[in-house]
Amino acid sequence: MTLIFLGLFILLIGLVVRSALGKPNLLLKLIIHMLGGIVGLWLFDFLLSILGYSIPINFFTIIMVGLLGFPGVLALAVLQFLGI
Secondary structure, three states, X not given: OHHHHHHHHHHHHHHHHHHHHOOOOXXXXXXXXXXXXXXXXXXXXXXXXXXXXXXXXXXXXXXXXXXXXXXXXXXXXHXXXXXX
């Protein structure tokens, strides 16, 4: 699972560099937004596991993060801390 997210992170970096070199279109911005959220979800899950918390990575959380991006990751972390 870690290798998948590492691959997504490398893809995200490549897309951000491509976006910075030229004028990004709407689809590229959307893909960067979604990949940033998914990689952020994995990083938060990894860091929170040290403290004993875990954000489940499932279809619902990926859809939420895909739509909201990194603010969705923060919302999931807050919901996890509140126990909801």
